[in-house]
Amino acid sequence: MIDNDVDLLIAGSGGGGLATALFASSFGLKVMICEKSRYVGGTTAISGGSAWAIATVQEEQAGLQDSIETGRRYLDAMGEGHGSGEMQDAFLEAAPAAFAFLQHQTDVTFTAPRIHPDYYPHLPGTTTGGRNLGPDTLDGRRLGSLINLVRPPRPEFTGPFGMAVARSEISDLVRPWRSIRAFRLATRAVLGHAWALLFHRRAMRLLMGNALIGRLLLSLAARGVTPALETSVARLWVENGQIAGAVLRTKTGEKHVRARQGVVLATGGFAANADMRQSMLGSLQTDHFVTFEGAAGDGIVLARAVGAGLAGGSASAGLWMPASILRRQGKRDITFPHLRDRAKPGLIAVGSDGRRFVNEANSYHDVCLAMFRSKKHGETVEAHLICDHAFIREFGLGLIRPFWSRLRPFIASGYLAKGRTLAELARKIGVDPEGLQATVARHNADAVSGTDTEFAKGGSALNRLNGDERFKPNPCLAPIGKAPFYAVRVVPALLATARGLATDTEARVLDQNRRPIKGLYAVGNDMASVFDGHYPGPGATIGPAIAFAWRAACHAAKRDVATDRAAQNGIVRETEHHGL
Ligand SMILES: Cc1cc2nc3c(=O)[nH]c(=O)nc-3n(C[C@H](O)[C@H](O)[C@H](O)COP(=O)(O)OP(=O)(O)OC[C@H]3O[C@@H](n4cnc5c(N)ncnc54)[C@H](O)[C@@H]3O)c2cc1C
Numbered sequence: 001m002i003d004n005d006v007d008l009l010i011a012g013s014g015g016g017g018l019a020t021a022l023f024a025s026s027f028g029l030k031v032m033i034c035e036k037s038r039y040v041g042g043t044t045a046i047s048g049g050s051a052w053a054i055a056t057v058q059e060e061q062a063g064l065q066d067s068i069e070t071g072r073r074y075l076d077a078m079g080e081g082h083g084s085g086e087m088q089d090a091f092l093e094a095a096p097a098a099f100a101f102l103q104h105q106t107d108v109t110f111t112a113p114r115i116h117p118d119y120y121p122h123l124p125g126t127t128t129g130g131r132n133l134g135p136d137t138l139d140g141r142r143l144g145s146l147i148n149l150v151r152p153p154r155p156e157f158t159g160p161f162g163m164a165v166a167r168s169e170i171s172d173l174v175r176p177w178r179s180i181r182a183f184r185l186a187t188r189a190v191l192g193h194a195w196a197l198l199f200h201r202r203a204m205r206l207l208m209g210n211a212l213i214g215r216l217l218l219s220l221a222a223r224g225v226t227p228a229l230e231t232s233v234a235r236l237w238v239e240n241g242q243i244a245g246a247v248l249r250t251k252t253g254e255k256h257v258r259a260r261q262g263v264v265l266a267t268g269g270f271a272a273n274a275d276m277r278q279s280m281l282g283s284l285q286t287d288h289f290v291t292f293e294g295a296a297g298d299g300i301v302l303a304r305a306v307g308a309g310l311a312g313g314s315a316s317a318g319l320w321m322p323a324s325i326l327r328r329q330g331k332r333d334i335t336f337p338h339l340r341d342r343a344k345p346g347l348i349a350v351g352s353d354g355r356r357f358v359n360e361a362n363s364y365h366d367v368c369l370a371m372f373r374s375k376k377h378g379e380t381v382e383a384h385l386i387c388d389h390a391f392i393r394e395f396g397l398g399l400i401r402p403f404w405s406r407l408r409p410f411i412a413s414g415y416l417a418k419g420r421t422l423a424e425l426a427r428k429i430g431v432d433p434e435g436l437q438a439t440v441a442r443h444n445a446d447a448v449s450g451t452d453t454e455f456a457k458g459g460s461a462l463n464r465l466n467g468d469e470r471f472k473p474n475p476c477l478a479p480i481g482k483a484p485f486y487a488v489r490v491v492p493a494l495l496a497t498a499r500g501l502a503t504d505t506e507a508r509v510l511d512q513n514r515r516p517i518k519g520l521y522a523v524g525n526d527m528a529s530v531f532d533g534h535y536p537g538p539g540a541t542i543g544p545a546i547a548f549a550w551r552a553a554c555h556a557a558k559r560d561v562a563t564d565r566a567a568q569n570g571i572v573r574e575t576e577h578h579g580l
Helices: 015-026 057-061 068-079 085-105 140-149 167-174 180-200 208-222 274-280 298-304 364-373 389-395 408-412 422-429 433-449 461-465 542-556
Strands: 004-011 031-034 132-135 232-239 242-250 253-265 318-326 334-337 348-350 383-388 416-419 485-497 508-510 516-522
Touching (some): 004 232, 004 298, 015 031, 015 542, 068 085, 132 208, 140 208, 167 180, 232 298, 298 516, 334 485, 348 433, 364 485, 383 389, 389 485, 408 416, 422 485, 516 542
Antiparallel strands (some): 232 242, 242 253, 348 383, 383 485, 508 516
C-alpha cells in the first residue's frame, strides 16, 4: 500500500538535503524530506556553515573579481592532474547559478568575505578572498516555532549561557574595555542574549551552520515544505529496474512513499560509523570524528543494497581536523576541533620526538595529513600543542577559553598537561625532553627574527589571517617564554568523509559498471567528494553539496543547469531538459 506519493523524496535534512528540496520545490516538484533524528540540520547545523564556490554573484556584490577559468586553474594545480575533471567542471558550472538563485530567489543569502584566502595560496588561480561564502546571520524570531526544529549548536562552540558568538566578535567580547566599539558590541550582544533567554528561553541569533539551516528551513516553509522528523529512509524500493520510492521507518511504523522522479540520498556520509571507517578510510585510520553522531553511513548502505559503486578519496578518504578530547566521568567525551588556536603566535605542535612536523597555521586538513605522514608504522597518530601561560590567557587553547577559564579542572581531567619547565612538561606527556627544549629554543629565536626557518609559519596570507596582527614582525610567531608551560594532545578527527557514492555530473548514483541507477541521486557527503580528498578552501564540502543539490534538482525537474546571466539572476529557463 502506498502511503504517500511525491516527485522527489529526500533522505536527510542537512545542507545537501534541504538545498535539494528547496531547489526542487522552487521548480514546482512535490518534495518530501525525511529526517532520521529529532532535529533538522545534521552536521551542517553545527558547522561553520560556509560554502566554497567560485565566480558567484556574492563575490561580485563584494566587489571581487573571480572567474570559472581562474577557479579551474586553481583546482587543476591542486589536484596535480589527478582531479576528477568532469565532476569539477560540473561544480564550476553549477555553483554560480545555484548561489545566484539562493541569493535572489530565497532567504538563503550569503556574504563573500573580502579577505579569506584559499587553502593553497601559493597555487595559480588562487584568490585572497571571496570564495568562502558565509551565510548571513538570521534573527531566529523570523522562524517562529520552526526554530525549535533546528539542531542547536554544540555548547562548547557557544559563549556563556549558550550565547552565539561570531569568530570576528571573540576578541571584542573577551576584552570589552579595549575600545568603545568593543564595549558597544559586547553590551549589545550580552543584553540581546539575556533578552532572548528571558522571552524565548534560547539564543535567537542564528550564526554559521545554524543560520544556513535556519534560512533553508525558512525558505522551504515559504514553499509549504517542512521536514518529517524522526522518519528515516530504511529501504529503497525498486520497480522495473529503477528506484520508485522508499520504505520509511517512522514512530508509527513503516510507510511506503512513491517518488516519481527519484530518491535523493543526503544522509551525511559515514564519519560516525566505526565499521565503515575501517573498511573505507584505507591507510588513514581514526577512531575520532567531529561530525554529529548521526553520520552513520545510511545513504551509502541503502545505495550499496541496490548495486551502487563507490568513488573518490584518492588523495584522502577522509577530510580532517586536529581535535583534542576531554574525557568526562559518566558523560560523553567532548571531541573539540582546533580551528584557529594553531595559527596564533606562541604555539607549536610537536610529535613524540619533541620536534615540529608541520606549519601549524596551515589548513586543518593539511595539518592532520602531516600528522599521519610523520608517524612510523604502528605509532599512535597524535601530536601535542605546546604553549606558555601567557598564550592560554590571551588566546585560550581548545576547550579552554581565553582570559577566564579555570585551568585546574582541565589539568585534573587530563585534558591539559602543565610543567614548571619544558623538560617536566615533556616527561608528563611522553615526549623527548631534549627534543622539545631544542625545538622551543629554535622556535623562540625565529620568533624574534620573524621568520620560521623550519616551516614558514606566518608565511602565507592564510596563516596571517588566523594569526594576531598585534604581534610583530610575524603575526603567527611569538616566543614560548615564561613558565609554566602547557600541552594539549590532538589527534586527527574526521570533519567529513570524501569517499562516497560514485555519481555522474547530475548527481545520479552510478552502479558498479558506472551506469546511472535510474531514480537515485546522492548529494553532500553521501556523494564522493568532487575534490577527491583534497581541501581547496574553507567551505569545501557545503559548496559542492549546494552545487550538486542544484544539479540533482535541475535533472529531476528536467531543467537546464543554466549558467547564463538569466540564471545568475535566478530566472531559470523552463524549456530545456536533460531527460532521465
Ligand atoms: C565543527 C565543524 C565545522 C565545519 N565547518 C564547515 C564549513 O564551514 N564549511 C564546510 O563546507 N564544511 C564544514 N564542515 C563539514 C560540513 O559540516 C559537512 O561536511 C556537511 O555539512 C555535511 O552536509 P550533509 O548534507 O552531507 O550532511 P548533514 O548535514 O550531516 O545532514 C545529514 C542528515 O541526514 C540525516 N540522516 C541520516 N540517516 C538518515 C536516514 N536513513 N534517513 C533520513 N535521514 C537520515 C541525519 O540525521 C542528518 O540530519 C564542518 C564540520 C564540522 C564538524
